[in-house]
Amino acid sequence: MKKILLLSDINSAHSKKWFKLLSQYGFSLAVYSLSLPEDGWYKKENIKLLSDGGFSNAKFHAKQSSKIAYLKRRKEVKKAIADYKPDIVHAHYASSYGLLGALSGFHPFYLSVWGSDVLLFPSNPINKSIIKFNFKKADKIIVSSKILKEESQRYTKKEISIIPFGVDTSIFKPSYKEKSDIIIIGTVKSLEKVYGIDLLIKAFSILVKKMPQTKIEMHIIGEGSEKASLEKMTKELGVDKQTRFLGTFSQQDLVKKMHDFDIGVFLSRSESFGVAILEVSACGIPVVVSAVGGLKEVVEDDKTGFWVETENPEAAAEKMKLLMKDKKLREQMGKKAREKVIKEYNLKDTEKEIVNLYESMEKKTCE
Incomplete structure (x- = not known):
């Protein structure tokens, strides 16, 4: 059973979907989050929380001043890696969590791009350098759309995988109930x-x-x-x-x-x-x-x-x-x-791509 350490906001709806999917497929999971959990959903999925503190209501598009606070957590991340001994470290979000993963020096290191991290964050030379550094350290880079792939390619020449969000069409389906006249x-x-x-x-x-x-x-x-x-x-x-x-x-x-x-x-x-x-x-x-x-x-x-x-x-x-x-x-x-x-965008197809992402892990590092 592969052990995966996820560096991600534990309260993010997108992250929750990703975590729950991996849990269903039998991966052993732990998460390091910079924000405090709003509830105990992760316990039901047998996911270990390796961070015991965080920012209240932290958001991915945090101001630049908060990036300094992120950097102060890099020692905690290294300790979490040493204690958990994962097979893969996967950072969700290319700026903040991506930087923590890149600085950890661990490999294989996966990096998921979610949106504002490449669309809005690289607004100045320093931020652009951070994204380039994080991509340089990543063994795999994953995006959810073509536009994100195009934006990410501005900062790296590496191969980028597109895995779109899937939708469970057995849940999200038409209703044939009579609608009102409004x-x-x-x-x-x-x-x-x-x-x-x-x-x-x-x-x-x-x-x-x-x-x-x-x-x-x-x-x-x-x-x-x-x-x-x-x-x-x-x-x-x-x-x-x-x-x-x-x-x-x-x-x-x-x-x-x-x-x-x-x-x-x-x-x-x-x-x-x-x-x-x-x-x-x-x-x-x-x-x-x-x-x-x-x-x-x-x-x-x-x-x-x-x-x-x-x-x-x-x-x-x-x-x-x-x-x-x-x-x-x-x-x-x-x-x-x-x-x-x-x-x-069928969820079943997405599930196969996500599981294969980890099953096809290559024993190599990226420098």
Whole structure:
């Protein structure tokens, strides 16, 4: 049984999915996290937590000052490696956790790129040097999308593997329950500026004005630091009575909430992939997305949904209006969207790629 030490945020939804998958396939797992666990989910998966402290509510896009705090943890990481004696060390996130893994000197060292670590972090020469250093030390580099591969290739000439997020289409599937006469515009995103929830609210207010006689609601699933200002915006634009901030849900309840959607809208300013979009698509729901990053990979324009220019709520409102007025179009796009997910992002295919990633471990180091 291979022993894998994961350097990652223990509270990250993406990391949890990765960890749980490896646990199901019989790998022995331990995690070193810079943030404190919010609950004991890892204990149920028999995952050892090798860090006994951390930052409360730490986030991957931490400010540069926090990177110094990360560096102070490198001795702890080396001790965790010495105590656990892993076969592989795998850092999830190319900047902070990637730097800790690179500085540990352990091999084989795997490095997963998740998004802002290569899209936003390398904003100055020092940060670029950090990413290049981490890639130099990595034996394998993994990304989830083509856009991330392209960005990562700016800092390394090494081979980069693409393993996209998979969706369990037996869970995320269409509901054939009778829907109400209210058209529901929905989104599932953290309430942070980068994800453009403010743009969605503006687009929704434009839509309401264009279709005053139509019953419309907007359901926003997620939490984040922008919540108060976003709630204030809905009041200022006069759509607070038609907007529901629903918070977060377990996977089972999330699917039920997605089934209420008639149209999914995701107007991110930057996005590396778009898991929530695939989950909505798997439920047979058409989407409107900003034409940025990985969103153009997971959505086919005019086929499974619509692309719109980012920072353009008027354009988003027009596409939402088009879908609202044409139920047949919504059904056609929703059907094609699910077919795309099944063909290109099926969880079973992803599982095979992830397991093979570790089973095919090569006994070599990278300098």
